[in-house]
Amino acid sequence: MRTRIKICGITRPEDGRAAARLGADAIGLVFYANSPRALTPAQAEAVTAALPPFVTTVGLFVDPSPDEVETVLARVPLDMIQFHGDETPEFCARFDRPWLKAVRMRETVDLQAEMERYRRARGLLLDAYQPDVPGGTGECFDWRRVPPQLAHSIVLAGGLNATNVAAAIQQVRPYAVDVSGGVESAKGIKDAAKMAAFIGEVRRVESEPT
Numbered sequence: 001m002r003t004r005i006k007i008c009g010i011t012r013p014e015d016g017r018a019a020a021r022l023g024a025d026a027i028g029l030v031f032y033a034n035s036p037r038a039l040t041p042a043q044a045e046a047v048t049a050a051l052p053p054f055v056t057t058v059g060l061f062v063d064p065s066p067d068e069v070e071t072v073l074a075r076v077p078l079d080m081i082q083f084h085g086d087e088t089p090e091f092c093a094r095f096d097r098p099w100l101k102a103v104r105m106r107e108t109v110d111l112q113a114e115m116e117r118y119r120r121a122r123g124l125l126l127d128a129y130q131p132d133v134p135g136g137t138g139e140c141f142d143w144r145r146v147p148p149q150l151a152h153s154i155v156l157a158g159g160l161n162a163t164n165v166a167a168a169i170q171q172v173r174p175y176a177v178d179v180s181g182g183v184e185s186a187k188g189i190k191d192a193a194k195m196a197a198f199i200g201e202v203r204r205v206e207s208e209p210t
């Protein structure tokens with residue numbers, strides 16, 4: 001199966017266009033003010049307006065208020081929401097959009113239980129755990145912690161780049177991979193050559209026999 005690719009933390013129309021041209025399935029727009037990749041609804045609207053059809057737009061929030069989410073949804077054509085904080089399943093489900101729930105892989109996480117708790121999510125996005133940083137850390141977690149029977153609905157994230165994504169896919173066989181820092185030249189600025197190398201690696205490894 002083709003591994004879907006999401007490039008997160010797009011802040012500029014030209015980066016969104018480049019991600020799409022290179023074959024990304026989805027782009028992520030960060031609406032978390034403390035992130036160096038945060039953008040305003042107006043900036044996000046400009047990014048989405050530059051995209052060709054059939055590229056999924058994902059809005060990332062960390063413990064937002066309902067008003068914050070509604071304000072963005074009123075202006076930005078988001079296809080999906082990624083909740084990256086401690087949001088409850090009930091909160092995630094109230095916005096009339098498909099959603100992903102990020103799970104930070106601290107030692108105590110029971111993935112099977114998280115799957116059950118967030119069963120109305122389109123998928124779980126697994127990210128590295130670092131205290132006090134909700135995501136985008138550039139760190140990997142131990143991919144062996146993902147049970148094979150859950151891999152089909154997992155979006156694998158956390159410290160991925162062109163040099164490790166092939167090994168990550170071989171280990172986990174996730175539905176999708178998500179990258180942010182690993183394809184940047186500076187925080188919030190994507191590097192087209194790094195995106196091309198990342199996507200090339202995904203395509204190379206998935207074409208190899210398992």
Ligand SMILES: O=C(O)c1ccccc1N[C@@H]1O[C@H](COP(=O)(O)O)[C@@H](O)[C@H]1O
Nearest residue numbers: 008035134135136138157158159180181
């Ligand atoms: O990108 C951010 O700044 C960010 C801030 C808060 C929560 C999540 C964030 N990004 C997400 O983190 C993961 C992994 O990023 P990286 O590849 O390790 O840099 C990814 O899902 C981003 O969407």
